[in-house]
Amino acid sequence: MLQINENYQKLPGSYLFSTIAKKVAAFTQANPDKNIIRLGIGDVTLPLAPAIINALHAAVEDMAAAETFRGYAPDLGYDFLRKAIVENDYKARNCDICEDEVFVSDGAKSDSGNIQEIFGPQCKIAVCDPVYPVYVDSNVMAGRTGVYNKETEMWSNVIYMPCTAENNFVPEFPKETPDIIYLCLPNNPTGTTVTKSQLSQWVEYARKAGAVIIYDAAYEAYISEDNVAHSIYECEGARECAIEIRSFSKNAGFTGVRLGFTVVPKDLKCNGVSLRDMWARRHGTKFNGAPYIVQRAGEAVYSTEGKAQLKEQVDYYMKNASAIKQGLKDAGYTVFGGVNAPYIWLKTPDKMTSWEFFDYLLENANVVGTPGSGFGPSGEGYFRLTAFGSYENTVAALERIKKL
């Protein structure tokens, strides 16, 4: 008899950003004359940098000639891209990572949702609270979580690590021992991060616990402080306990182009089985590679011109982050983040819930943000604004918020 995967039935509502999009669409339909400023989903707004565009054009030309045409990409990704990744993201930071430990993909969202497949159904996950919803939802779909408690907004069989103003948004080691630990640093949604020495303690903890850290470093390009690690492999011992997921979306504006990669070191083993080999098997079976033209665009991210142009883009967004942070502070808000990340995490005013503030901001300032509670129960009473808008819109949104 045909059966569905019942785990999907356990998921409450729709994906956070789909819910927001529906709410905004309804508001727009009812108020067609309002000029809405979207600082909700972390989607970039600057066009692709010239170095990327040139690489895309050249790669399209390659596809037009029989001598340079490419069909299926190699399983792990093209050598030219994996070489650039290893040289620039790892060797340049003294991280011992080699090319056959890098798996090129169509983005960090898919990888962070798919990576749980190589672990057993009984593994217990630990997540920060608030957290990027993909980590939890993908484990719900796989049947690794228990039931959802509507009151607490928590799943049974999941270890939550609250990240609040009280602990500076730095997760504490859980009392119960997890098998898989999800860390996103710099953090989405709080925009905060940890020092390299704090991250090293997590590596030590995971090694002692026999756990694996799934390290989402999608926002590493936004790190501005020297004592913050860009890769978990800067920490000693991480090769034995960590998988790192990277994105080209936020550092190079590839949200619509789609490119990312995951690093699974050969030293990472579970009962003698290589997780790197398992991920290779999974990747080869279920994925046919990111397009050649996109991988060439990814290579251009590491070119001299690419690096300079993308630094300008990151600086542009971080100028927005500073403007939001300062503007909100001036308006009397309590704000966090925005120093090593393109997200500002603010306390909602007048004890409003996160969704109350979402509606209030949408209706009165026509500004869209993301309710903190959408990322988990400890996000209640908080709200996220993204620095990925245009500078003009960012300043205009702040002017509106100040007038509330």
Ligand code: MLT
């Ligand atoms: C976000 O807004 O949290 C991100 O854009 C989501 C994502 O990167 O998938």
